[in-house]
Amino acid sequence: MRVDVFKIPQAGPDDVSGLHHLIQSGAIAPQQIVGVLGKTEGNGCVNDFTRGFATQSLKVYLAKYLSPEAIQEIVFVMSGGTEGVISPHLTVFTRQPDDPQRSPRLGLVLGTARTRPFLPREIGTMTMVTTVAAAVQEAIADAGAAAEQIHFVQIKCPLMTASQRSSQAEVVQISSYQSMALSRGASALGVAIALGELSLNDLQEPDIAHNFDLYSGVASTSAGVELQNCEIMVLGNAPCTSAYVIGHSVMDHALDVEAVRQAMAQTGQGSDRMVQILAKAEASPTGQILGRRHTMLDDSDISHTRMARAVVGAAIASVVQDPMIYVSGGSEHQGPPGGGPVAAIACLDE
Template sequence: MRTTSVGVFKVATKGPGDVSGLMSMIGSGTIDPKSILAILGKTEGNGGVNDFTREYGVAALCAALAPHLALPPHEIEQRIAFVMSGGTEGVLSPHITVFTRREVERPADISGKRLSIGMAHTRDLLPEELGRSAQITETARAVKAAMADAGISDSDDVHFVQIKCPLLTSDRVEAAAARGNKTATTSAYGSMAYSRGASALGVAVALGEIAPDVRDEDVLRRYDLFSKVASTSAGIELMHNVVIVLGNSASSASEFEIGHAVMDDAIDAAAIMSALNDVRIGAAPQATKGRELVNIFAKAEASPDGSVRGLRHTMLEDTDISSTRHARAAVGGLIAGLAGTSAVYVSGGAEHQGPPGGGPVAVIARLSD
């Protein structure tokens, strides 16, 4: 059986184009650029359709890594999975998390399952397929492929599935219409929710969390259908889904572990504590001997029924600030307070990602003993 070692490195950034921290770690030999499999980032954009900090961040990383991989910048994206999530409202701090993977001999003194990572992607999707069963089916296939790439056979060992998915633009809507087809919506901003939701349902199907007979009309309507580990972000820069599976595997010799829990709402501190306890580190200040918090990944959304535990919220009615920005700030502050760090990955828009108004939260810890 192939044994891999996964590395996880959190790097603060001064702006979406700042690659100095990563380059410093490469220069010191801390990170081997040839082993980089995925980079997840939080950028200080608005998180909307016109958030070009995501594309800017990816372009900067590709340009910086190209000489180290002897590839032109445009080919770097074929080799490394980039997921840039815009929006660092409130106390959230911009940063990237770099995942590396290399094959190793499994040390005799390592027991149990350790962090493993796998990557796959769907075919390019047509505009009229976004937010519909075709995207669900293709995503489910890619999740299975990413699990195999990670050496994970049991869906219970999957703790977080990060997906970057496409959205609609006016040109893409017009292209579908020219073929005689209608898109799920004509709104670019609204299409982000459809794409995120369908992608999350694809994760749920792949992991057996829901039955595979999901219909087009279930997307953004059947909120009782959801995945407990899916995190999906929509962007303008691609037309396929990039799927990253994070879990624990017996084929990994990593010094990291991952655990997760599910938030029932935006103030569910107990779920965050459960996720921290799942990797045995607890709330800040983390004083567990031999274990160190690396990063927390979570989804956030304004509860669609307009209330949190029976009390009205105004996030959906604010015409100045979008609800996704409110939700990121609220959940980010809650997690930062419990984790003791504001450099956490909180992504807005949790359609079918956890129960309505809630979302999954995953924690990666380093075993330093």
């Protein structure tokens, strides 16, 4: 396959002008769009409607070119929260058959999959873990890659709203916000199972969103109210004719810029060839960073996920000198506690 990557600035969640320009110029063929990652300027919490607004705007626009069935096949992952210097934008991935004029080389491949819708009571359970694991394996097969060739797995997962909790036969003793963490965590553990980073024997249901020694080094999960299933995109390197390549590393803490440089170095390309950085962000649950106390978990006015995005976004932007980066908050079982996976996509020298 040949995968292409387009990073598009947005003036607002409903701004499709940049995508429109690329389609009108012929740079993007709507029929080849397989995934869209977005950073929208909401709060990234339960009531962040910028995610759904952005997705709806994209679907309405693409309906000019594609059938409802074709639009349904596109993976839309909108991550809310552009705190600090993070700039709102879209990253559009297209896929087409290999270019016969090019010789295959190790380059970016992409696969997608979806789970069935989850019942509210299944969110954050072993049922979710195993269901996600099976779907991730489907996405890896769709990418034509092996598990060890995967560098980043992006999942959009559901959460449980207050009305859904009240409709359950048994009283559910978690908040909507807590359900986001459980959903992200179970989805990430599903990635770890699918990639062989963990085995099912390593994991019990009480571990989910509690035992953070269990994690994936490539999972990135983002919860939202705008869907009930999980939408999955895997990114890796395999022989193909793509003009892009991906590398990854794991940040041990929110200021671990050396891990960002390691991910970039894995691509074999210079900093001027970097197209996008994808990362997870978390306020360390220990209340410490580099041996110093932080207060992100104690602030009742601002969610710690918002603070973490601002910190990690600034740290990464300082390395790549570009604030248009994808940083998602809440990294339960995504990298070590207080850290998170980071991936770099670069354009290969032609």
